[in-house]
Amino acid sequence: MTLACMRILAALACAMAASTAVAVEITLYENPDFAGRRLVLRGTAANFDRGSFNDRAMSISIRSGYWELCTDAYFQGDCVRMGPGEYRKLPPSLANRISSVRIVGSAPPPPPPLPPPPVVGGVSRASITLFERRDFGGQSITLTASVSSLERVGFNDRADAAIVRGGVWRLCEHARQQGNCRTFPPGRYNDLGSLGGKVSSVAIVPR
Numbered sequence: 001m002t003l004a005c006m007r008i009l010a011a012l013a014c015a016m017a018a019s020t021a022v023a024v025e026i027t028l029y030e031n032p033d034f035a036g037r038r039l040v041l042r043g044t045a046a047n048f049d050r051g052s053f054n055d056r057a058m059s060i061s062i063r064s065g066y067w068e069l070c071t072d073a074y075f076q077g078d079c080v081r082m083g084p085g086e087y088r089k090l091p092p093s094l095a096n097r098i099s100s101v102r103i104v105g106s107a108p109p110p111p112p113p114l115p116p117p118p119v120v121g122g123v124s125r126a127s128i129t130l131f132e133r134r135d136f137g138g139q140s141i142t143l144t145a146s147v148s149s150l151e152r153v154g155f156n157d158r159a160d161a162a163i164v165r166g167g168v169w170r171l172c173e174h175a176r177q178q179g180n181c182r183t184f185p186p187g188r189y190n191d192l193g194s195l196g197g198k199v200s201s202v203a204i205v206p207r
Helices: 003-020
Strands: 025-031 035-041 059-064 066-072 076-082 085-087 100-105 127-133 137-143 161-166 169-174 178-184 187-189 201-204
Touching: 076 137, 161 169
Parallel strands: none
Antiparallel strands: 025 035, 025 059, 059 085, 066 076, 066 100, 127 137, 127 161, 161 187, 169 178, 169 201
16 A cells, blocks of 8 residues: 555544544523523533523533533532433423533433333233433423323423333323324333424323
């Protein structure tokens, strides 16, 4: 191999390495819809009390990487893991409450294991867990009974994935089982498709 060829191969290798080594980055904004002051982070921030952005973030944009956002310094309090995307309005559990942030990886976490349905008196109990993000990410809520309006539990129009551990459930885009509806038997659903981010009511399908 000639010296010129070796130089070309070395240049190509460097270009490929540079293209794959994308720096992790998260931007926190003072107001919803990415407005107001902003703070760009490319690594861990263990205590916002030392700066001027403690308990101020209302929206975030994650360019790359998976991050853990916590309501107390040093990754204490309520913590939520989030991946790449634009989050125009943080949920009440995080809005104006973030005090520490850290990178937790460059790949999505594995989906949670699916345990057997809980058994009470020899009868399987119906249960569904709704997740805020696809691939079982973000915040979640577990239901064991029908809910006519998810506004009552603070999860309206937020579900984008689900795990059904028992029973058959019907998810609808409007309250009181109105609008577009789909049924989900036991299993994992990492993407709710046309219902993603639109679920407003859930109900157990009678046997």
